[in-house]
Amino acid sequence: MSGHSTYEPKTGFTRWLDSRLPIVRLAWDSFVDFPTPKNLNYWWTFGGILAMCLGIQIATGVVLAMHYVAVGTGDVAFNSVEHIMRDVNGGWMIRFVHANGASMFFLAVYIHMLRGLYYGSYKAPREILWILGCVIYLLMMATGFLGYVLPWGQMSYAGAVVITNLIGALPIVGKAITTWLWGGAAVGAPTLNRFFSLHYLLPFMIAGVVVLHIWALHVPGNNNPTGVNVKSKADTIPFHPYYTVKDGFAMVAFLILFAVFVFFLPDALGHVDNYEPANPLKTPAHIVPEWYFLPFYAILRAIPDKLTGVLMMFGSIGLLFVLPWLDTSKVRSMRYRPSAKLYFCIFVLVAIGLGFCGANEPDQKLIPGVSGFQLLDYNLNSFVWLSRLLTTYYFAYFLVITPLLGLTETPLAVPDSISTPVLSGAAALPKGATAQAEKKG
Amino acid sequence: MANTVVDSDPHAGDPNRRDFIHIAAATAAVGAVGSAVWPLVNQMNPSADVLALASIEFDLTKVQPGQQIVVPWQGKPVFVRYRTPAEIAKAVAEDNAPMKDPAKDASRHKDGKPQWLIVVGVCTHLGCVPNFGTGEYGGWLCPCHGSQYDTSGRIRKGPAPLNLEIPKWDFISDTKVKIG
Amino acid sequence: MLRKTKVLAAFGLALTFTGLAFAAPALAETTQAELKDVHWSFDNPVFGKFDQEQLQRGYKVYHDVCANCHSMNLMTFGDMAGKGGPFYNEKYPNPNDNPYVKALAAEYKVADVDHDTGDAIERPATTADHFKAPFANEYAARAANGGALPPDMSLLAKAREGGPAYIYSLVTSYQANPPAGLTVAPGKYYNPMFPGDLSSAWKGDPKAVPKGGLIGMPPPLRDGAVTYDDGFKATTDQEAKDVAAFLAWAAEPHADDRRQAGFSVVIYLLIFAGLLYASYKRIWRNIAH
Numbered sequence: 001m002s003g004h005s006t007y008e009p010k011t012g013f014t015r016w017l018d019s020r021l022p023i024v025r026l027a028w029d030s031f032v033d034f035p036t037p038k039n040l041n042y043w044w045t046f047g048g049i050l051a052m053c054l055g056i057q058i059a060t061g062v063v064l065a066m067h068y069v070a071v072g073t074g075d076v077a078f079n080s081v082e083h084i085m086r087d088v089n090g091g092w093m094i095r096f097v098h099a100n101g102a103s104m105f106f107l108a109v110y111i112h113m114l115r116g117l118y119y120g121s122y123k124a125p126r127e128i129l130w131i132l133g134c135v136i137y138l139l140m141m142a143t144g145f146l147g148y149v150l151p152w153g154q155m156s157y158a159g160a161v162v163i164t165n166l167i168g169a170l171p172i173v174g175k176a177i178t179t180w181l182w183g184g185a186a187v188g189a190p191t192l193n194r195f196f197s198l199h200y201l202l203p204f205m206i207a208g209v210v211v212l213h214i215w216a217l218h219v220p221g222n223n224n225p226t227g228v229n230v231k232s233k234a235d236t237i238p239f240h241p242y243y244t245v246k247d248g249f250a251m252v253a254f255l256i257l258f259a260v261f262v263f264f265l266p267d268a269l270g271h272v273d274n275y276e277p278a279n280p281l282k283t284p285a286h287i288v289p290e291w292y293f294l295p296f297y298a299i300l301r302a303i304p305d306k307l308t309g310v311l312m313m314f315g316s317i318g319l320l321f322v323l324p325w326l327d328t329s330k331v332r333s334m335r336y337r338p339s340a341k342l343y344f345c346i347f348v349l350v351a352i353g354l355g356f357c358g359a360n361e362p363d364q365k366l367i368p369g370v371s372g373f374q375l376l377d378y379n380l381n382s383f384v385w386l387s388r389l390l391t392t393y394y395f396a397y398f399l400v401i402t403p404l405l406g407l408t409e410t411p412l413a414v415p416d417s418i419s420t421p422v423l424s425g426a427a428a429l430p431k432g433a434t435a436q437a438e439k440k441g
Numbered sequence: 442m443a444n445t446v447v448d449s450d451p452h453a454g455d456p457n458r459r460d461f462i463h464i465a466a467a468t469a470a471v472g473a474v475g476s477a478v479w480p481l482v483n484q485m486n487p488s489a490d491v492l493a494l495a496s497i498e499f500d501l502t503k504v505q506p507g508q509q510i511v512v513p514w515q516g517k518p519v520f521v522r523y524r525t526p527a528e529i530a531k532a533v534a535e536d537n538a539p540m541k542d543p544a545k546d547a548s549r550h551k552d553g554k555p556q557w558l559i560v561v562g563v564c565t566h567l568g569c570v571p572n573f574g575t576g577e578y579g580g581w582l583c584p585c586h587g588s589q590y591d592t593s594g595r596i597r598k599g600p601a602p603l604n605l606e607i608p609k610w611d612f613i614s615d616t617k618v619k620i621g
Numbered sequence: 622m623l624r625k626t627k628v629l630a631a632f633g634l635a636l637t638f639t640g641l642a643f644a645a646p647a648l649a650e651t652t653q654a655e656l657k658d659v660h661w662s663f664d665n666p667v668f669g670k671f672d673q674e675q676l677q678r679g680y681k682v683y684h685d686v687c688a689n690c691h692s693m694n695l696m697t698f699g700d701m702a703g704k705g706g707p708f709y710n711e712k713y714p715n716p717n718d719n720p721y722v723k724a725l726a727a728e729y730k731v732a733d734v735d736h737d738t739g740d741a742i743e744r745p746a747t748t749a750d751h752f753k754a755p756f757a758n759e760y761a762a763r764a765a766n767g768g769a770l771p772p773d774m775s776l777l778a779k780a781r782e783g784g785p786a787y788i789y790s791l792v793t794s795y796q797a798n799p800p801a802g803l804t805v806a807p808g809k810y811y812n813p814m815f816p817g818d819l820s821s822a823w824k825g826d827p828k829a830v831p832k833g834g835l836i837g838m839p840p841p842l843r844d845g846a847v848t849y850d851d852g853f854k855a856t857t858d859q860e861a862k863d864v865a866a867f868l869a870w871a872a873e874p875h876a877d878d879r880r881q882a883g884f885s886v887v888i889y890l891l892i893f894a895g896l897l898y899a900s901y902k903r904i905w906r907n908i909a910h
Contacts, residue, residue: 038908038909038910039910059481060481063481063484066484066485067484067488079695082695082775082776083488083490085873085875086489086695086700086874086875087488087489087490087491088484088488088489089480089483089484089486089488089489090480090483090484091484091488092873092875092878092879093480093879093882094480094481094484096879237908241904242904242905242908245466245897245900245901245904246901246905248466248470248897248901249894249897249898249900249901252473252890252893252894252897253894255890256887256890256891256894259883259886259887259890260883260887262883263879263880263882263883263884263886263887264666264667264880264883265666266879267779272779272780272781272782273780275776275779275780275872276772276776276780285651285816419909460900460903462896462899462900462903463900463903463904465896465900466893466896466897466899466900469889469892469893469896469897470893472889473889473890473893476889489699489700489703490697490749492715492717493697493699493716493717493748493749494749495717496717498747503737
């Protein structure tokens with residue numbers, strides 16, 4: 001971050017290049033000699049993991065696009081994917097890496113975001129960093145949605161119909177916009193073709209925003225598990241080799257999980273209905289999006305009114321953008337905020353719970369065998385009412401709990417600096433501290 | 442408080458930055474990247490469905506003596522020519538004539554069946570399809586830049602550098618051949 | 622301590638909900654009997670492998686019985702001679718040369734154009750040709766099957782919950798006499814494994830609606846429907862197992878390749894991770910963190 005660059009070009013060529021385009025200097029300052037807090041734990045490795053996921057998706061995606069055909073006579077798109085699976089050399093591997101890679105990408109991004117929430121990484125002066133991250137997340141969701149449509153299976157088609165019809169809920173302009181999106185009276189070949197074009201485009205936009213995201217990170221420097229700012233050189237170590245190797249290890253561990261899905265359970269996260277070519281005349285019995293969209297699907301279906309449901313669904317993501325201003329806490333890291341930690345844990349469970357709600361039919365019995373009673377439009381013993389309960393907590397967490405907690409809680413004593421708790425053990429804590437802070441997050 | 446942790450110079454007491462373990466890890470990384478890149482490159486090689494069409498069978502009884510039939514193979518035209526005895530004799534007689542790409546006629550057909558000449562109908566100059574039977578040598582004449590081939594498909598005049606290519610082919614019966 | 626208890630309690634509650642969510646509560650409408658417990662050589666996600674002889678028997682069942690109504694449009698004859706396939710022969714690494722599949726293909730005539738005259742003709746199929754569909758198009762298929770469309774079998778084993786176990790269970794669960802009180806429409810057959818909602822066709826106790834549905838396909842297999850060349854007895858059960866295995870292979874011909882590659886990849890990554898971890902520990906040993 002701030003501070004004079006330590007890069008010294010040693011050869012004639014590197015000096016020549018440095019005076020014309022200091023790109024090696026930029027790489028050196030950002031990824032070699034960059035002063036990084038020395039106490040980062042494994043939750044901090046997910047940024048690097050995400051960059052690796054983006055690279056994998058782009059590489060496999062560009063290759064798949066060499067063989068994929070979107071539109072023609074007959075089940076062209078569906079059959080071109082099977083052509084990749086059966087005829088293209090190693091095509092089955094590239095396809096499964098790309099499909100499961102999307103799931104792994106979202107798994108990593110959710111962990112990365114939860115890290116941000118827990119350690120207060122979104123708080124000043126990193127608000128723009130956080131907002132850029134939210135933009136990346138939105139672009140990822142759009143890319144994932146577009147990509148799932150491309151194989152043109154039953155679930156691809158159903159997903160395209162459901163999501164584009166949501167836009168129709170907008171008053172006055174809704175119908176015109178959906179017709180414009182479809183390129184016709186319904187989802188069809190023109191829709192698929194433009195989805196392919198956009199699916200190829202968006203990842204490069206993501207890459208651009210990622211560059212801004214890393215730039216925005218490098219201005220204040222990384223947050224760390226204590227949430228305490230870097231005070232001196234004693235608090236930091238150079239990014240290389242300490243974090244290049246640690247990130248490398250975390251990436252390989254992540255790849256092991258990735259490989260287990262790709263090679264042993266490649267269809268586990270998908271849906272059997274998508275192995276049937278799209279049939280506009282036959283709707284699948286249970287339409288579900290991919291797992292990473294399920295919580296938002298649950299929020300959407302919890303609200304009886306279509307437009308309000310759409311607004312709440314987008315609102316649940318929009319809330320993230322303004323989080324830095326909703327949080328009133330003076331303490332950054334939840335390591336020292338025991339009440340916040342509890343509500344955060346509940347939030348995580350609520351998000352997972354919303355995911356399960358999204359996977360089930362709204363009117364399905366929540367507790368089998370219990371008949372329950374009718375409450376307004378649905379039986380109380382149904383996934384809809386659970387979704388409504390969990391949605392309430394989700395919004396309350398951001399709009400009520402987070403602002404209030406910062407004003408009312410009693411945080412633990414925060415260490416003076418990053419180095420203090422490590423170097424001096426218990427003596428570093430001020431007198432009267434109610435509990436010992438954990439050493440590792 | 443006793444402070445047993447060293448933190449001033451990260452490299453103090455570390456005599457060997459090129460420790461074996463780092464080299465081993467870096468080697469494993471190179472291996473991983475290489476094995477990841479190979480499938481991404483190999484996928485552009487011909488796929489199974491393209492290779493399935495890599496060989497075709499052809500019924501020789503369709504060709505009249507002195508005529509040729511053009512067979513599409515792997516996207517290219519292949520000339521299957523039923524040579525007359527006069528054409529064979531002329532080709533053999535000129536075996537030692539000066540030519541850019543010398544070749545004996547015997548090397549350009551299967552043993553015992555000199556009447557069957559199978560060549561890829563793509564001019565070795567810039568890729569046009571030569572015309573049958575025209576030109577001074579009785580073989581083919583390429584209309585694009587005037588290359589002339591004899592009745593053995595050898596380049597005799599004009600800018601083409603090589604003889605017409607003989608594809609991999611074989612008899613699978615007296616009247617059927619497999620090309621490719 | 623109290624904090625931790627609260628957190629644990631919340632976690633436990635969520636886990637209970639999770640468990641219940643997965644307890645498969647009785648669906649309001651569509652029902653299906655529990656699939657039979659059946660196993661194949663390729664069951665294990667890591668070490669499973671197709672049994673080539675079983676695939677050959679399965680192809681025989683498909684060819685003699687199923688192919689009369691069901692297409693398999695994504696499969697070529699040459700695919701069956703590829704590595705892992707039913708007729709793969711090491712002597713003929715190029716499927717174009719494999720004499721068995723060439724002969725199989727030549728039994729069929731496919732449409733083509735005469736290059737000399739331009740007329741539409743029929744020629745014997747080659748290894749490059751796809752399996753010939755029994756009907757010219759969807760309408761012909763429906764017309765010949767009472768309005769029902771026999772699904773294409775190229776991906777059937779992957780397009781149904783339960784995969785080959787479902788296919789096996791389905792074709793071995795036809796009942797000679799459907800439960801009394803069930804109205805079976807003409808041209809349909811009761812099958813407890815076929816997902817369906819029989820509440821409107823059931824005249825018995827409303828709490829005891831039979832599971833399953835009405836399928837348009839009559840029982841396709843019977844003892845001795847095919848003759849096996851390798852000495853296996855062609856019982857309905859054996860035929861069902863073999864054709865389900867063949868369909869599982871047809872849905873993903875490279876599955877064996879995938880599992881074997883996965884084994885090597887995961888071993889390599891584990892070793893790689895170990896090396897990186899040791900490297901990491903060595904680099905960090907002097908840092909207080």
